Amino acid sequence: MTTETMTIRQMCDAFDVTPRTLRFYEAKELLFPIREGQKRLFTKRDRARLKLILRGKRFGFSLEEIRQLLDLYHMGDQQQTQILRSYEIAKERLSDMETQRDELSEAIDDLRGQIKWGEKMIASMQQNRSAAE
Numbered sequence: 001m002t003t004e005t006m007t008i009r010q011m012c013d014a015f016d017v018t019p020r021t022l023r024f025y026e027a028k029e030l031l032f033p034i035r036e037g038q039k040r041l042f043t044k045r046d047r048a049r050l051k052l053i054l055r056g057k058r059f060g061f062s063l064e065e066i067r068q069l070l071d072l073y074h075m076g077d078q079q080q081t082q083i084l085r086s087y088e089i090a091k092e093r094l095s096d097m098e099t100q101r102d103e104l105s106e107a108i109d110d111l112r113g114q115i116k117w118g119e120k121m122i123a124s125m126q127q128n129r130s131a132a133e
Helices: 006-017 017-029 044-058 063-075 080-132
Strands: 034-036 037-044
Touching: 006 017, 006 037, 006 044, 017 037, 017 044, 037 044, 044 063, 063 080
Parallel strands: none
Antiparallel strands: 034 037
């Protein structure tokens, strides 16, 4: 085996993914390892694609969005279309994430307020119980 290819185990170790994950991405036609019998050999291209897939997943892109972006690599325009579309999707995703963060921050603040109210209610009930005894 040359250093140009990696086995499924080497890919798993290098990218901290499971064999099932790699087979899933292969089934979804996002990765295209060389098949030698039952053995899968992943090329430098597969490694680059996996890196982009994992980054896209981390940012919340759907697999279909990731596929579309990966497919744009072969447009023959020095990745201009791919970069532009990646930029557009990333800006949309960032806006979504910021909205989610703001909604989560508001929910956290509300929950803190409810907990403080609960603490006061519990303290009041304990005082009433102590006074009644």
